[in-house]
Amino acid sequence: MKTFSVSKAVTAVMLAGLVLLPLYSYLSGNIFILTLFTRIVILALAAASLNLIMGFGGMMSFGHAAYLGIGGYAVGMLAQEGVGSGFIQFPVALAASAIYALVIGALSLRTRGVYFIMITLAFAQMAYYVASGLARYGGDDGLTVYKRSDFSGLINLSNRTQFYYLCLACLFGVIFLIWRIVNSRFGLVVQGLRSNEQRMQAIGFPAKRYQLVCFVISGTMCGLAGALLANNTDFVSPAVMYWTRSGDLMVMVILGGMGTLFGPVMGAVVYLLLEEFLSQITEYWALIMGPLLLLIVLFGRGGIMGLLGRLNRG
């Protein structure tokens, strides 16, 4: 029983737009828009990964930007040491993110609620200061990636269109995985834990184990976004891990709709386009952005996806 709904229609239009964007960029000769949207797609990927633990798992991580840095530094540092192959860089970026998530998750998941938020934030800030201290890799100033990841002719990351489609494929791939995960046995357990942890323990689920695995999956996905981001900007610096970046990701998720499959993508698109658009009008764009976000959070519970869902019923 497939029924028409506004949110489905809007999602479909958005996805079609993302797929056709390079064509538009080519026809109109507007190269800038492709660069902008490459960044949007990468951050949408990061937001989608955060949504897995925050929206579906109920784990309010305030340190998700750390993975952007870890994935990015894995690419940057390997490139600097002469390892240019993407077949090495990307797996290392994912593995490093997974290990970081495993350690941070094992420690953070001992706490709940606001303490969990604070401890994930604290670890991300630690990662930020560690990166600032890496004198060999640029320290505070960051690290320039002189050559993008080399996939030996399979795909050329320096080609704007190819790179854009690589990012988009990664985003769709991750969303497909998340879709499978949330409907799997594992996903139901994780969502059950979000809903009522005491009940889940009483029917026989060891809560932490499942939450930790979810935390690691999410971190690994975000590490992928980090590796792509470093390639996109040809640069990685501690700033990508700063806590305001983690905040941006949270805002994207909440804005788009927590616990929905495409909400984070919607959130990333709207948030970053607004930021781009408003900052062209005025230097004080944050003054407009803030209240706008406030309105959506206050009146649109469930974010944009929630609003669209209500349009459908109303």
Place this chain on the structure above:
Amino acid sequence: MAEPLLRVEKLVRRFGGIVATDNVSLDVAAGELHAIIGPNGAGKTTLISQLTGHLEPHSGSVSLGGRDITYLPAYRRCALGLARSFQITSLLLDFTAADNVALAAQAHAGHSFRFFANARKEKGLRDAAHAALDRVGLAHRADVLVSKLSHGERRQIELAVALASKPKLLLLDEPMAGLGVTESQGMVKLLQELRREVSIVLVEHDMPAVFALADRISVLVYGRVIASGDPAAIRANEDVKRAYLGDQHVVTHHG
């Protein structure tokens, strides 16, 4: 006598200066329905929480089927065949009734580190869920969100969730709490049927229900078991009358 299914020995739990569980010992034989009664604040829920693993005792031991489970975490006890219902309904409100029960079945069908196949399409789990829902008479409400169900229906779901794990021993913490007269009668009838399949520890305030159902009753007052025996013996027990039942005409009325 054979090894009892559940054996509680000299259990002690203090909260500050208050001894909430004071040297409690009791046995539950396989197939028995053992009721625990006592006035408010007698330590019934504290005792249940130590049986389920939500609270650790300061001394004493709990064993299930001969195995010491005193310090096992809740989820491990559950795997050994101990299921509970909560005094205050505790369900996954944003899940359907069927999902709630299917998750309980899933918890006992191997590990859940399966990431790809759609769990809602696993026939084994769905069938188990529907069987349990059918058992409590709620099969027709399977696809309704729990948040949309009435209080009485939620109490029944609690029971279905406990049943879906195919327990050896069911700990029911006030299953009649907040139910209307008809609903209570329905619950008593249901428990009459269930007791043939599973051993039950029943904590309940509803005296007519307790006396109608129990094989044996233990009376808890100030954390201590002051009497334990069959319903007739408890009704005749002078200590019980004085300490607890004294002016509750329900019991005399019932007898």
